[in-house]
Amino acid sequence: MSVIAWSGTAQLAAVTLLAQPLAVVFLSSLLLSLRFLPMSLALAGLLPHAPRSRRVVAAICMVDTTFALLAAGRVGTVAAMVGTWLAQYPAWVAGTAVGVLAAPLLPARLLEASDGLIAVIFAVLAVEAAAAGRREAAVAVAAGAGVAAAMLVLPGSIALPVAAVLAGALGTVVRR
């Protein structure tokens, strides 16, 4: 599954839904991937000179980390996005295989640390993107607060796109 479906969250969900009808698996996977909707939408602003067909290729290669690198200006072309995908893909597939075999042997603290490593990367890239201007900083903080509030009742996969789109829209209409 790792070779074809490029989303850890959806894969994890599918493992728990093995006995369910395919429609349930599809809908669950779709709901868990809703965060990609605004990311894919943002590609029009982040890759303004790329033809639409290339933006679709970039969108297909996109995961959270790839988007974060693009949004923070660390990569700026479709080719670079595909390059980050090529770098991550073997590690992704091999990591899944190794994880299946080795996870029971690893200490829980090490697995907890892996979440923290990624959180640090996202935090640094968020500060970098927010440093572009006051409006960007305000929108990043508003989206973060909105996600935290929404996650009291919603899963992160739904809270994230909802809060990000609302914060972006608010930042667009507020004059100062």
Added chain:
Amino acid sequence: MSGWSVAALIAAVAAGVLLPKATPAALVGGRVGPRAGRFLGLLPAALLGGLAVVAVVGGGPGLRLKPATLAAVVAAAAIMALTRRGLLAMIAGWAVLAAALLLE
């Protein structure tokens, strides 16, 4: 499960992942109005702010704050804001994470 069932399951997951990734990129053209352009320009910062929070508090629903992760993220964000040096900020954050996990 038969081979066909596994293949169908993988196809269902892949379709659910690929649809939200590819559809907006396929539908939005190269030229957008000024207001839409401003919105699209702000979306990355909003998404990154949100992603950082999701990474800190877990998948939800509910907030599961891990003190070690929170300390690492605060340290990394502060160093990034002060120095604008991404690699330094990440290394500092990871060092704080390792230290906090060892002390727990």
